[in-house]
Amino acid sequence: MNIRKLAWKNLFRRKSRAVFTGLGIFLGIGTFVALSSLTMQMEGAVRDKLDRFGANILVVPRTEQLSLGFGDIALGGAQVAHAKLTMADEKAIRSIRFQERLRSVVPFFLAASDASGKDVVWMGLRAGEIADARPWWKVTGTVPGGKGEVLLGSEVAALLAKREGEAVTSGGRTFRVAGVLRPTGEKEDSMVIADIGDVQSLARSPGAVTFFEVAALCKDCPVEDIVGQIGDALPGARVKAIRQVVESRKAAVDQFRRLGLAVSAIVLSIGGLMVFVTVMGSVQERTREIGVLRAVGFRRRAIVSLLFWETGWVSLLSATAGAAVGTAAAWIASPLFGMARTETASTPAILGIVIGMALGLLGSIPPARRAAALSPTEAIRAL
Amino acid sequence: MDPFIALDDVSMLYGNNGTHAAALRGVSFSVAAGEYVAITGESGAGKSTLLSILGGLQAPTSGTVVMAGFRLPALSADGLADFRKRTIGFIFQAYHLLPYLTARENVMVPLSPERRTPREKADRAEELLASVGLSGKENRLPSELSGGECQRVAIARALVHDPPLLLADEPTGNLDTTTGTQILDLFSEWHSRGKTVLMVTHNRTNLSRATRAVHLRDGLVAEDVDLSVSRRAI
Numbered sequence: 001m002n003i004r005k006l007a008w009k010n011l012f013r014r015k016s017r018a019v020f021t022g023l024g025i026f027l028g029i030g031t032f033v034a035l036s037s038l039t040m041q042m043e044g045a046v047r048d049k050l051d052r053f054g055a056n057i058l059v060v061p062r063t064e065q066l067s068l069g070f071g072d073i074a075l076g077g078a079q080v081a082h083a084k085l086t087m088a089d090e091k092a093i094r095s096i097r098f099q100e101r102l103r104s105v106v107p108f109f110l111a112a113s114d115a116s117g118k119d120v121v122w123m124g125l126r127a128g129e130i131a132d133a134r135p136w137w138k139v140t141g142t143v144p145g146g147k148g149e150v151l152l153g154s155e156v157a158a159l160l161a162k163r164e165g166e167a168v169t170s171g172g173r174t175f176r177v178a179g180v181l182r183p184t185g186e187k188e189d190s191m192v193i194a195d196i197g198d199v200q201s202l203a204r205s206p207g208a209v210t211f212f213e214v215a216a217l218c219k220d221c222p223v224e225d226i227v228g229q230i231g232d233a234l235p236g237a238r239v240k241a242i243r244q245v246v247e248s249r250k251a252a253v254d255q256f257r258r259l260g261l262a263v264s265a266i267v268l269s270i271g272g273l274m275v276f277v278t279v280m281g282s283v284q285e286r287t288r289e290i291g292v293l294r295a296v297g298f299r300r301r302a303i304v305s306l307l308f309w310e311t312g313w314v315s316l317l318s319a320t321a322g323a324a325v326g327t328a329a330a331w332i333a334s335p336l337f338g339m340a341r342t343e344t345a346s347t348p349a350i351l352g353i354v355i356g357m358a359l360g361l362l363g364s365i366p367p368a369r370r371a372a373a374l375s376p377t378e379a380i381r382a383l
Numbered sequence: 384m385d386p387f388i389a390l391d392d393v394s395m396l397y398g399n400n401g402t403h404a405a406a407l408r409g410v411s412f413s414v415a416a417g418e419y420v421a422i423t424g425e426s427g428a429g430k431s432t433l434l435s436i437l438g439g440l441q442a443p444t445s446g447t448v449v450m451a452g453f454r455l456p457a458l459s460a461d462g463l464a465d466f467r468k469r470t471i472g473f474i475f476q477a478y479h480l481l482p483y484l485t486a487r488e489n490v491m492v493p494l495s496p497e498r499r500t501p502r503e504k505a506d507r508a509e510e511l512l513a514s515v516g517l518s519g520k521e522n523r524l525p526s527e528l529s530g531g532e533c534q535r536v537a538i539a540r541a542l543v544h545d546p547p548l549l550l551a552d553e554p555t556g557n558l559d560t561t562t563g564t565q566i567l568d569l570f571s572e573w574h575s576r577g578k579t580v581l582m583v584t585h586n587r588t589n590l591s592r593a594t595r596a597v598h599l600r601d602g603l604v605a606e607d608v609d610l611s612v613s614r615r616a617i
Contacts, residue, residue: 001495001504002496002501003496006495009483013482013483289481292479292481293492294440295467295473296467296468296541297469297493298495298496299460299461300460302495305496
């Protein structure tokens with residue numbers, strides 16, 4: 001028998017009180033861990049997007065939305081392109097003043113065509129540039145090595161029931177399936193990816209380009225300057241930096257993190273208050289017991305230690321449970337926030353347990369001081 | 384030889400806002416080591432107050448209390464706790480065992496803050512439980528023990544640090560006559576082993592084991608009788 005065990009045994013004497021004490025910490029830590037895990041996942045996703053896109057620039061044809069109607073009858077609208085992009089525009093892009101900062105200029109061509117009898121979207125880019133343009137892709141098999149080979153998006157592979165090594169037919173031609181793209185959660189999942197020449201040929205649009213992806217080579221690039229220079233080089237094109245999109249999402253994540261911290265702080269404060277109230281109540285109830293302990297020679301420090309151990313056990317158990325439930329909740333909820341269920345980070349859970357323990361111990365400081373200051377006379381009167 | 388306990392003009396006043404009630408009014412007496420003293424008196428005579436002062440749980444309003452060479456009011460709160468642990472074994476009328484602990488664990492409670500091994504603590508508790516006739520009942524909870532057995536556990540707990548003084552507050556007050564006699568037998572046994580016993584009691588039959596009776600009335604020592612002499616006279 002030692003103080004640690006004495007505290008542990010006392011928990012089972014007053015189960016409902018222990019549960020109530022732990023409930024505040026459980027809810028507080030559960031909320032904190034869930035929100036922190038989600039925020040971390042979101043930040044990870046944004047970082048991943050930033051890593052992927054860098055200071056990428058998208059060059060698309062300039063379009064104009066036209067409203068169609070006759071009299072009072074609205075017939076919807078149509079997008080009209082001012083000019084089409086072609087492979088020759090790559091040369092114009094590469095001729096800008098900051099040309100040395102351009103890491104790559106990749107033309108993409110999208111076309112709807114059949115694949116083994118099913119209508120799908122084909123995405124063409126130079127076969128040799130696939131790995132550089134989409135380094136995060138995970139492929140079962142290989143990426144197309146040249147013309148005559150395709151990479152199937154995961155959904156298309158399922159639709160066509162094809163796997164690597166098999167063949168896909170389109171426009172009277174047969175393409176070997178070099179590989180199948182693992183699910184990305186992006187539009188590529190429902191596309192057939194092939195060499196741009198093959199796709200142009202299938203669409204009977206030789207030299208046509210749907211958009212260019214331009215990657216700038218430097219950190220902190222003067223991306224706006226590059227955007228401006230490309231716009232000048234291609235007056236019929238609309239040029240925009242993708243980074244802006246990602247950064248706006250980052251700002252949203254920052255807001256979510258601040259909201260999460262605020263909510264966690266509120267719930268944790270309530271949890272701390274619950275610890276304070278229940279432990280203070282426990283001290284009041286146990287005046288007699290404390291009197292006995294003082295009578296048998298317990299020093300004040302031993303009484304404080306006993307209460308801290310009691311709260312420590314409750315805090316440890318409830319914070320661990322809260323951290324586990326919070327982590328699970330974040331894992332379950334992540335698709336609702338547009339994220340894949342990836343491996344959950346352990347940092348919020350560990351931090352949550354530490355905070356839970358600290359919260360429990362902080363909340364029990366005033367009651368422990370009250371118990372230690374309890375006059376033996378006051379305690380003995382209760383005997 | 385210095386007395387084991389010496390009270391000199393000890394008074395205890397309760398109350399505030401100008402109203403005072405005197406629980407003790409200039410009590411003086413001393414107890415030699417190895418005495419068995421019964422403190423008697425009607426309700427409100429000041430017995431429990433005297434016991435709590437002797438136990439270092441309460442400081443008197445005035446007067447001096449010297450026990451085992453220590454002036455109690457001069458000790459700090461922790462000093463008093465250490466003093467109680469070394470010197471005094473408390474036994475209460477209502478036992479005050481911790482209900483969620485077994486008999487063995489209750490006896491081990493005073494050892495909890497100490498750095499002895501669990502085995503050493505358990506051995507000590509079992510030895511004492513055996514000495515009070517509770518071998519085989521070490522793992523029972525207080526709710527599974529009779530009143531007399533609970534009081535035996537409380538006595539074993541009081542003796543766990545081998546204190547020279549046992550302070551008992553109506554130890555047979557909640558027990559039937561037969562069980563009460565068995566508990567008094569235990570006190571006599573420990574007294575015969577050299578312990579000093581101070582027992583607060585209403586029950587005059589408890590006086591039969593004591594060597595001395597201090598009778599309190601209205602906060603004063605009304606009588607101080609050497610029972611061993613009177614018994615010899617009879």
